[in-house]
Amino acid sequence: MSHTAMSTQIQLVRRPIGWPTAADFRTVTVELAPLAAGEVRVRNEFVSVDPYMRGRMNDARSYVAPYVLGETIQGGAVGRVIESAVESVPVGAAVLHQHGWSDVVQAEAATFRVVPEIPGVSLSLRLHMLGMTGLTAYAGLTAIAGLKPGETVFVSGAAGAVGTAVGQIARLLGAGRVVGSAGTAEKVALLTEKYGFDAAFNYRDGDVSGQLATAAPGGIDVFFDNVGGEQLGAALDAFNDGGRAALCGAISTYNSSEPVPGPSNLSNIVTRGLKLEGFTIGNYLGLAPEFQSLMTEWMGSGKITFDETIVDGIEHTVEAFLEMLRGANTGKMLVRVGE
Amino acid sequence: MSHTAMSTQIQLVRRPIGWPTAADFRTVTVELAPLAAGEVRVRNEFVSVDPYMRGRMNDARSYVAPYVLGETIQGGAVGRVIESAVESVPVGAAVLHQHGWSDVVQAEAATFRVVPEIPGVSLSLRLHMLGMTGLTAYAGLTAIAGLKPGETVFVSGAAGAVGTAVGQIARLLGAGRVVGSAGTAEKVALLTEKYGFDAAFNYRDGDVSGQLATAAPGGIDVFFDNVGGEQLGAALDAFNDGGRAALCGAISTYNSSEPVPGPSNLSNIVTRGLKLEGFTIGNYLGLAPEFQSLMTEWMGSGKITFDETIVDGIEHTVEAFLEMLRGANTGKMLVRVGE
Known part of the structure; x- marks a missing residue:
């Protein structure tokens, strides 16, 4: 009834x-x-x-x-x-x-x-971890950015749902160094102490390019962007030749009522042979089975943490x-x- | 001696x-x-x-x-x-x-x-046509942008050495519509009258986005950029979902002594699933044999013109x-x- x-x-x-x-x-x-x-x-x-x-x-x-x-x-x-x-x-x-x-x-x-x-x-x-959020992190690192073992990964918005997944999955896929940015000192501490990032910084402290250069002295190979704006500019400064950016979101610009100019160093895309690719997870649902299988195994063996x-x-x-x-x-x- | x-x-x-x-x-x-x-x-x-x-x-x-x-x-x-x-x-x-x-x-x-x-x-x-210039056009359209038959291609700096090669090669590779921009009325006329572009406009007349929308009413799928700056912004406005940009140069910014901000619509890269890839021909010399063979054939049958x-x-x-x-x-x- x-x-x-x-x-x-x-x-x-x-x-x-x-x-x-x-x-x-x-x-x-x-x-x-x-x-x-x-x-x-x-x-x-x-x-x-x-x-x-x-x-x-x-x-x-x-x-x-x-x-x-x-x-x-x-x-x-x-x-x-x-x-x-x-x-x-x-x-x-x-x-x-x-x-x-x-x-x-x-x-x-x-x-x-x-x-x-x-x-x-x-x-x-x-x-999140077992759903679209985790799949987004996985697809961005694999299908979009083509992460290779030993490479350095930079994640913006690293303490968020997607960011914490990206950092951990990057490590599990063999990244050599994982660095992240976040917007409070507490989050920054969490990134290195709980989530296994090698280095992290607070983008609100300014000089994002300088802070990224310190966190990734050998440059970056992969950028997973959730934030856009000046963090994209900093990544373009830090990229090694052949670097790849998986552009997932640009939360820094979502609530702007005025147009926000892009970074002034886009010419690095040409001179360093970079690839910037935006993606939305709806086009990568075919990766769900392999992701589910990996993530279930990682979680079962205690390799994934979350908040x-x-x-x-x-x-x-x-x-x-x-x-x-x-x-x-x-x-x-x-x-x-x-x- | x-x-x-x-x-x-x-x-x-x-x-x-x-x-x-x-x-x-x-x-x-x-x-x-x-x-x-x-x-x-x-x-x-x-x-x-x-x-x-x-x-x-x-x-x-x-x-x-x-x-x-x-x-x-x-x-x-x-x-x-x-x-x-x-x-x-x-x-x-x-x-x-x-x-x-x-x-x-x-x-x-x-x-x-x-x-x-x-x-x-x-x-x-x-x-030029039989050398690095032509190879640059070919590599950008094929290896970088993955041009598919029937697609619409936009070329900035279209009356230049690389641009005239891009327009003609795009057509020979099966592009459905080819549009270009240049900086004088004479060049614009040449693009449609001599080089076979379907439409062309003078970017110095302003409203580049509006002019591009008129030239490519169905949107663009591939952008071959020699110029950067506002033409990149216009392309980002015009891209269909899944569009690809081969970024070859940014002549508009080469002589700026001050940083030039990027376009304010970079978020379209995410929302439309776009790929922007910079390249320099030194990494694509492996395409030279197939290019030489095609270009020699095209020139022999009168399919390529040049200035x-x-x-x-x-x-x-x-x-x-x-x-x-x-x-x-x-x-x-x-x-x-x-x-």
Whole structure:
């Protein structure tokens, strides 16, 4: 027997200009209809807030369509089935989906993916190390940057969800030296003490090029960029000939209402024979099986560590999103939905 | 019997800041010693002036070492052997070499390459369509940008030596649409009327992005950049998803004494999954045999046209170089040495 249920959802009502504000969103609580044939109802446990979502709030051409005003913000979430009209997705099953910012979601069963539960491993990891975040790090280092053993890797935004994955995966793939930047002294300490980076620095201390040169005295071969702006400029200064950049994001520019000029040393791309390649993980899902296999093995043998910065309550999702954009998180920023 | 002979040579005596001036160079006339064992003496017919030479005048790390102050400027030249101590490089042979800006040059025979003479084809073509210039165009379109049949190609600096080669080779490799930019109305007309470009525009008329959008209404897939600066920005605006840029040069920035900020739309690299790759032809010499074979065939069947802008007299080499940097040439800028 299917029942009605309430669902609290966060929707975009206005396209932010510069930094988003609370007035760009609304929280609605709607009554869900009884389950139709083919549907399941899921109570979310964790909802993801990610940098790329800021881009979807603009009405701009990009690799994913802009969010539709007045509709619930789409994105990764994990939860558990609480009602089901489909045998293959039974009540109690853990599921991963893209229905986004809500506490309870109801939709076609095919839009949910049942994920195996790993003893001792929180379902939340499906939203980072064991999910798109880890795959993004892996694809960027392998398919895009072609990391070779012994090379030096520089990661910007290294204490974030993708950054902590990049640093550890780079090491496991044989990088000779791994350096990272972050925006607080605490994060910088964490990079070398917990995440195994050989050197790290605080980009807010200024002279990013100088700090990078000190951290990587032999130059860098691979740059995994989550930040853009002056960190890209510093990487262009530090690149050895034939260096490769996997450009994953540019969080430093997402909330600029004015155009931000690029670095003034782009001519190094020619003179040093560099390759800069942007990528979005949607084009590299074919790497998921090999990544899943490697990451499961690495996690099982204790070779991967991670942090989660958790905000409780679906009603605080916008705050969590904004805090993430400001860099308040270490590791993955998540909203825990609770009962 | 070997004789002494006079050689007039152009040397760099001061590193230019911004635009080079005559005072950065000196012209010396030296007496060459009688030929030693293993040497040949060559009277140049054509000496090349190329954009990359501006970079070598700086004391900056690059793919080729900076020019040494007080030494003769090195670079491509073609001539004919006038004395020889080596049987395999006989008097009268046409040779290609890198000894640069002089009328008569004497050196180890191994530093000269004997080139076959093609009836009706000027030796000067070894310095452009049949030489490094053509190979640069070919390597950029194939190995770097991976041009596929039917795609739209945009070439900046399209009326220059490399640009005219890129436009024609792109068409011969199956490009669906070829558009180019140049700096005068005359050059723009030449691109469509002589070189077979589908559309062309004058970047000095402003709104480069708007002009490119009009010239390539379906967007661009491949960008071959000789210019940098705002043309790179326009290309980033025009790229279709998965676009590739072969960055060959950035002549717009070579004479800037102040840093020139990059374009403000670099984030398109991420959102559209673009690849920007700089290259220097020295790393792609392996493509020379296939290129030589194709280009010889294309030229033989009248499929390639070209222009030469010729300055007479080795003593005018610096002027020719500066005129080339200012864009005064159509096609290849050359110095004809004369008797």
